[in-house]
Amino acid sequence: MDKANRGNFFEDFSVGQTFRHATPKTLSNGDQALYTALYGSRFAINQSEEFAKAVGFAKAPLDDLLVFHVVFGKTVADISLNAIANLGYADCRFLKPVFAGDTLCAESEIIGLKENSDGKSGTVYVRSKGVNQRGETVLDYARWVMVRKKQHGAASKHAQAPRLPEAVEPGGLGGGCPSINAKAWDGTLAGSSHRHQDYQTGERIDHIDGVTVEEAEHMMATRLYHNTARVHFNALEEKRGRFGRRIVYGGHVMSIARALSFNGIANGFHIAAINGGRHLAPLFAGGTVYAWSQIKDTRRLEGRDDVGALRIVTTATRDLPAGEYPTRAPTGDGPGVILELDYWVLMPL
Amino acid sequence: MDKANRGNFFEDFSVGQTFRHATPKTLSNGDQALYTALYGSRFAINQSEEFAKAVGFAKAPLDDLLVFHVVFGKTVADISLNAIANLGYADCRFLKPVFAGDTLCAESEIIGLKENSDGKSGTVYVRSKGVNQRGETVLDYARWVMVRKKQHGAASKHAQAPRLPEAVEPGGLGGGCPSINAKAWDGTLAGSSHRHQDYQTGERIDHIDGVTVEEAEHMMATRLYHNTARVHFNALEEKRGRFGRRIVYGGHVMSIARALSFNGIANGFHIAAINGGRHLAPLFAGGTVYAWSQIKDTRRLEGRDDVGALRIVTTATRDLPAGEYPTRAPTGDGPGVILELDYWVLMPL
Amino acid sequence: MDKANRGNFFEDFSVGQTFRHATPKTLSNGDQALYTALYGSRFAINQSEEFAKAVGFAKAPLDDLLVFHVVFGKTVADISLNAIANLGYADCRFLKPVFAGDTLCAESEIIGLKENSDGKSGTVYVRSKGVNQRGETVLDYARWVMVRKKQHGAASKHAQAPRLPEAVEPGGLGGGCPSINAKAWDGTLAGSSHRHQDYQTGERIDHIDGVTVEEAEHMMATRLYHNTARVHFNALEEKRGRFGRRIVYGGHVMSIARALSFNGIANGFHIAAINGGRHLAPLFAGGTVYAWSQIKDTRRLEGRDDVGALRIVTTATRDLPAGEYPTRAPTGDGPGVILELDYWVLMPL
Numbered sequence A, B, C: 001m002d003k004a005n006r007g008n009f010f011e012d013f014s015v016g017q018t019f020r021h022a023t024p025k026t027l028s029n030g031d032q033a034l035y036t037a038l039y040g041s042r043f044a045i046n047q048s049e050e051f052a053k054a055v056g057f058a059k060a061p062l063d064d065l066l067v068f069h070v071v072f073g074k075t076v077a078d079i080s081l082n083a084i085a086n087l088g089y090a091d092c093r094f095l096k097p098v099f100a101g102d103t104l105c106a107e108s109e110i111i112g113l114k115e116n117s118d119g120k121s122g123t124v125y126v127r128s129k130g131v132n133q134r135g136e137t138v139l140d141y142a143r144w145v146m147v148r149k150k151q152h153g154a155a156s157k158h159a160q161a162p163r164l165p166e167a168v169e170p171g172g173l174g175g176g177c178p179s180i181n182a183k184a185w186d187g188t189l190a191g192s193s194h195r196h197q198d199y200q201t202g203e204r205i206d207h208i209d210g211v212t213v214e215e216a217e218h219m220m221a222t223r224l225y226h227n228t229a230r231v232h233f234n235a236l237e238e239k240r241g242r243f244g245r246r247i248v249y250g251g252h253v254m255s256i257a258r259a260l261s262f263n264g265i266a267n268g269f270h271i272a273a274i275n276g277g278r279h280l281a282p283l284f285a286g287g288t289v290y291a292w293s294q295i296k297d298t299r300r301l302e303g304r305d306d307v308g309a310l311r312i313v314t315t316a317t318r319d320l321p322a323g324e325y326p327t328r329a330p331t332g333d334g335p336g337v338i339l340e341l342d343y344w345v346l347m348p349l
Helices: A029-039 A049-055 A064-079 A215-224 A250-260 B029-039 B049-055 B064-079 B215-224 B250-260 C029-039 C049-055 C064-079 C215-224 C250-260
Strands: A018-026 A083-094 A103-115 A121-131 A137-148 A204-206 A270-279 A288-300 A307-318 A336-348 B018-026 B083-094 B103-115 B121-131 B137-148 B204-206 B270-279 B288-300 B307-318 B336-348 C018-026 C083-094 C103-115 C121-131 C137-148 C204-206 C270-279 C288-300 C307-318 C336-348
Touching (some): A018 A064, A018 B049, A029 B029, A029 C215, A049 C018, A064 A083, A064 A121, A064 A250, A103 B049, A215 A250, A215 B029, A215 B215, A215 C215, A250 A270, A250 A288, A250 A307, A250 A336, B029 B064, B029 B250, B029 C029, B064 B103, B064 B137, B103 B137, B103 C049, B215 C215, B250 B270, B250 B288, B250 B307, C029 C064, C029 C215, C064 C083, C064 C103, C064 C121, C064 C215, C064 C250, C103 C137, C215 C250, C250 C270, C250 C307
Antiparallel strands (some): A018 A103, A083 A270, A204 A288, A270 A336, A307 A336, B083 B270, B103 B121, B121 B137, B204 B288, B288 B307, C083 C137, C083 C270, C121 C137, C204 C288, C270 C336, C288 C307, C307 C336
16 A cells, blocks of 8 residues: 555556646745745746736736646646656647636646557657636646656557647637736836837847856756656756755746846837747756847737737757857757747847 | 844853844745745645635634744744754644734743753743734744853753653644634645555655755745744854854755645645654755655544544655655765654644 | 846946836735744834834834845846946935835936046946835935946046945934834843943954855845845856856845844944945855944933934954954955944944
């Protein structure tokens, strides 16, 4: 009788299987303060109740990626405790704003399974969502992750990889954003005079700054999200692992990159959707993260004359200033790209 | 005229002496968020307002050990600034839940003194309690601590060691826990389907995970608790000290072990009492903490058909996976047991 | 078209130029909890709602230096991103208490410019203020900072250094402090029985304790304040910099010194003004900070019989216990003085 959870292995999953994950979490101003201290996030709607109310929010919403990490974190104990690698995200939509005081639960459904040819592991495709205390879905996304088999060569399941969109259609964006009073939008306080129409497809922006990551920081962040993946916390075991040390949670890199992107995209106040995310190489404590962005598309939203959408690919690098817009992943411990994050942000017109 | 506090020495104490400690502290969601980030605590009643209310709490109570550390921390400046070692705890009862917004004060009484034969130090026995803004005692416990004498060989006091119970009687447990609606207890959200009747005396549970501790983490925790014991903060002075480096506050280890114990005892939502705690060896930053637990007793509480009590001994180790249930303390820097914590938790029937 | 901010250079400033800085910030109990965890601040009015209300505050005010750092932090992106050194502060007055829930904005005016003779840099004199959501100025101060020129030898401006007071006149102090019920002031809970009349001009107090600083701590603090000065965050770039490593934000040292000063000046509950601050040497992670204080003046405030003012110079050292009241700055990596902070605190009569 084993009461401790050792996590599910590849052969434990079946398509259509559903999970309600532990532990529900009420988010508070304390979570937001920690998020700010960990990443230096400066987007005005998340930092100032006054600014948020002036432009049309009921109150200051929490940072979108804080919400993402809290929902993601809950799925780990059921889905990815025996993961080898988190392979990708798709079709991630932020559907409702989340405020301090809201309580989030996470639910998942297995939408695909594909065994690897070596018989030792397979890819699990899962759709997860975050649900608030009123039963409203605030976040919905798919991810796929390579998970170990308990028994090598265990009987293979029918291979089934789901069809996932290359990008979220901009038509459906904006549920997480109330009607914005663009005239009340104070660009000086928000940190930029550049609005939606000032960005061009193809434009590249070096976010300039670099930030060195410490073990205490990424572990505090990852625990705040209830993410229990072992590779982030146990230096003794990881010494014998693939990289010889703790690996920083990939979402920590996403949040660093998003915070750095403020310097150049300060008015991109809301992540409406994540089209895809690729972790090209791991990050370790002591590494310095830089970021640059490219505008991949710029769209008006049907029926809205307050905000438009920018599709952005933000590239985060390790130990490499981003001024020359590098695109190659590092080899070994070398400098290079660690993350490509493809997402839609909303910006006042 | 020396206005700075250098702390009391053994000869400064007398039996019956009382203290009202500085500084009162209003606990907030910010304290709880930090506690979660520092330990990864996932017990549902502390994390979710919705869950807590559904089962019978007025709102989400703060983690019990956060309350313990805040009360303990206040006693340090008066009791143990000149301590050589914290020897033990006994008869620690959690009497009322504590919520964000409550303000805690701490008070102590010296209940025993026993000089050591070398004339250089002695054991101080002290009973401390935490009191909320309504004057209600929320926590009451005894501890004993070895304290330096200012003058070696200073006149000895009458030796007087108090009688303390080996364990808290289960009859008196549960004041800190309202009537729980066990039917509304959602084990899936709470993280376990195992309830009180599923645990057997003698049963052992490996909590599996290990977590490596950083200097920034234990110092932030210890300062949050207003604990000013110098060995935790001053690397320059500790370089010349017994261990050559800063020592992690023993309560930090208790909280790590409690958080790890979620994996196997997720429904043990409330610490009703601590029977005893022994710090068998110190922990230093860089060390990796594991934990395992043994069920020492299982009891029904008179007049309550909502929750039962489990007496648990949780053993925390340093740099040693707990799967083989080790019981030996480390020698030197080696791996081994650093904490044995004997306590009662409440769990839904 | 460069949308990322590379900061202003010396030749970009002109006297009379004004700035409204990004990003407004609503302060919360979460910010206060982090502040307590980072410094161990124990002043009773900031820590306890009950204590604050009993003595006359509407509720517990936030730590004064938290307010200072939040206002200072906002000015960095516009004023000092290309700073070589922060040279000094003057005439800093705390005019209104700030509470959790208040939103602060920062505004600045350039009040002087003085080119250096080498043609490579110059001193920028700036007056900044923090303004709350009701438009009330809560903090007002001047600082001067040496800023790089973009083009060496660029055309010189008219040299103009403003006249700044050597110290804030005690007559104008106290706007940030309501009428205090000195009889309700519980010295035991506050941590000291020493009141205003117990301190003498010339008196020196060793604050005894030392605290070693970690990279994760000073970076989390500095990000919490929205301070983006690069020298604090980027180890890769600083490896090639003046000191070979990240430099701790000078305000972090101020807050450590203030927290240490509790041990000896516990009733000095409110910083009413900062007369001047000099950072004599940088601090790096791994350094241990100590502090001592000298009472420079003691004054009654006209029309107030509740509190008096103490002018204090607190000296912070690096790797040097403060018991011998050192005054010399370190050479190279050696021990010595890193900060002299000259300020007025209020204390009950």
